[in-house]
Amino acid sequence: MSIQQLGYEFDAYSNLLFVPVGRRYSSIRSIGHKEERAVLSRIQQSVTEELNALDAEQREQLSRFIGSEKAMLPIPVYKQEHIYPMLVRPEMFLWTTHSLQRGLPIDHALFYEKTYSKLSSEQLADHIRHVVRDYVFCAHLQQQERSQWINRIAAAYKKHPFIQLAEAKEPIVNAVETMNRSSLLAVLKFPEDIAFWRHRVEIVMRPYRQIPGSWRWEMCDHAKELTILDETQSILCECPICQFQITYDVNKDEITLPEEPIMERTVKRIATIERQFNEIADQSLNVIGALRELQTIQQKLKPHIPLLEEVLTLQNELEIHDEMEITNCYSAIKEIEIPDESITPELLSLSEVKLMDVAILKEAGKWSNIDFNQAKEQLQLHLAHLLELQAERQPKPGDVIFETNGFQLTRAEAEKVELFTEQTDLTLTFHILSQVLKGEPTNKIRTLQLHESPIFGLLRSWPDKYITKAVKKMLT
Numbered sequence: 300m301s302i303q304q305l306g307y308e309f310d311a312y313s314n315l316l317f318v319p320v321g322r323r324y325s326s327i328r329s330i331g332h333k334e335e336r337a338v339l340s341r342i343q344q345s346v347t348e349e350l351n352a353l354d355a356e357q358r359e360q361l362s363r364f365i366g367s368e369k370a371m372l373p374i375p376v377y378k379q380e381h382i383y384p385m386l387v388r389p390e391m392f393l394w395t396t397h398s399l400q401r402g403l404p405i406d407h408a409l410f411y412e413k414t415y416s417k418l419s420s421e422q423l424a425d426h427i428r429h430v431v432r433d434y435v436f437c438a439h440l441q442q443q444e445r446s447q448w449i450n451r452i453a454a455a456y457k458k459h460p461f462i463q464l465a466e467a468k469e470p471i472v473n474a475v476e477t478m479n480r481s482s483l484l485a486v487l488k489f490p491e492d493i494a495f496w497r498h499r500v501e502i503v504m505r506p507y508r509q510i511p512g513s514w515r516w517e518m519c520d521h522a523k524e525l526t527i528l529d530e531t532q533s534i535l536c537e538c539p540i541c542q543f544q545i546t547y548d549v550n551k552d553e554i555t556l557p558e559e560p561i562m563e564r565t566v567k568r569i570a571t572i573e574r575q576f577n578e579i580a581d582q583s584l585n586v587i588g589a590l591r592e593l594q595t596i597q598q599k600l601k602p603h604i605p606l607l608e609e610v611l612t613l614q615n616e617l618e619i620h621d622e623m624e625i626t627n628c629y630s631a632i633k634e635i636e637i638p639d640e641s642i643t644p645e646l647l648s649l650s651e652v653k654l655m656d657v658a659i660l661k662e663a664g665k666w667s668n669i670d671f672n673q674a675k676e677q678l679q680l681h682l683a684h685l686l687e688l689q690a691e692r693q694p695k696p697g698d699v700i701f702e703t704n705g706f707q708l709t710r711a712e713a714e715k716v717e718l719f720t721e722q723t724d725l726t727l728t729f730h731i732l733s734q735v736l737k738g739e740p741t742n743k744i745r746t747l748q749l750h751e752s753p754i755f756g757l758l759r760s761w762p763d764k765y766i767t768k769a770v771k772k773m774l775t
């Protein structure tokens with residue numbers, strides 16, 4: 300339903316369209332009382348002047364927006380023939396339609412704040428100028444669907460010079476963030492250089508950190524809220540989920556970020572932060588040397604990994620803390636991350652190194668002395684030794700699993716009881732089981748034929764209270 304169809308026209312006010320708010324009436328015979336008519340005349344005059352000042356295309360867009368043959372401005376009326384004290388904002392009609400049955404909703408966000416009857420002639424003319432400007436802007440926006448504008452905003456976002464820079468520099472940005480948290484910083488020289496670098500990181504990373512994950516480096520896919528900023532001819536595009544917003548300048552077809560970086564400076568800064576770190580790394584060649592040693596050791600360990608894993612698993616199972624250098628070395632190196640490519644004193648290379656504890660760097664020299672040529676034989680020998688130990692520790696039938704005051708229950712006896720309780724269909728209570736083990740041929744036990752079971756009288760020589768304890772042990 301066009302705005303024109305919602306409203307009423309009067310000959311005296313040829314550029315005004317009277318639109319009911321709050322409730323719609325089938326007809327409005329006359330409009331306004333004496334005082335209101337004076338204001339309406341002034342509005343009509345200002346509107347006419349402003350419309351005349353528009354170019355042909357703007358007038359054409361405005362009349363299309365209103366749905367009338369000529370450009371007009373809506374004036375809200377209520378209670379059948381009174382004018383509403385505030386003018387209605389064009390956003391009321393943008394990308395939406397209203398029902399002919401009802402008047403426009405009285406939603407204060409969709410009305411101007413100024414009470415126009417209280418304005419001086421000059422103030423009113425000024426107000427009307429702004430209102431007409433806003434209507435012209437929304438009429439322009441109405442030329443395209445809301446979704447088309449969102450597509451335009453997304454395209455402009457991708458073209459923004461900072462977003463393009465951030466996308467191109469993503470590996471460096473990620474490396475700076477990783478390095479800033481790296482344990483390696485504790486061993487690089489010199490502490491004051493590191494402190495200065497980290498201070499610069501906070502400044503240099505600020506524009507990158509303002510961009511939420513889902514906006515890197517395209518606009519997120521969530522539903523957007525658009526707010527029309529008439530004054531700057533812009534659209535504020537906000538994602539309530541990411542809590543991020545950008546502003547789109549309709550005329551320039553450009554977006555601005557919440558914190559707009561100064562590009563020339565930003566381009567320089569990202570290059571500088573990388574160079575400064577490389578200079579620091581260059582002062583710490585001892586660390587680079589130790590890392591390269593670890594890299595070499597890692598390579599030499601590779602062919603032995605299956606054997607090493609077998610040894611470690613067995614050691615764990617047998618709770619043995621081994622003193623073999625090579626297994627200690629392997630356990631420690633397993634915990635770290637080192638790139639396969641040769642390590643260089645540079646940000647990108649060092650950001651790929653992840654050490655749980657920098658103490659490992661001190662071990663590198665010691666581990667370099669491991670004779671890897673002998674590793675296979677030594678590991679096999681050690682493994683054979685561990686397997687023997689494992690065999691020795693296998694459970695045996697004669698193992699005593701419960702003992703009290705000289706009365707011993709062996710593994711074989713316990714297993715016999717366990718097997719019987721599992722195989723019998725009878726539900727043996729704690730009490731009955733104790734009686735069976737004691738070998739008491741009560742009526743109940745005879746009825747159940749338990750006096751013929753293989754465990755009947757198994758603990759005949761035991762005092763009752765110890766049998767109770769032994770049964771508890773077996774049942775838990």
Ligand SMILES: [Zn+2]
Pocket residue numbers: 513519520521538539540541542
């Ligand atoms: Zn989002």
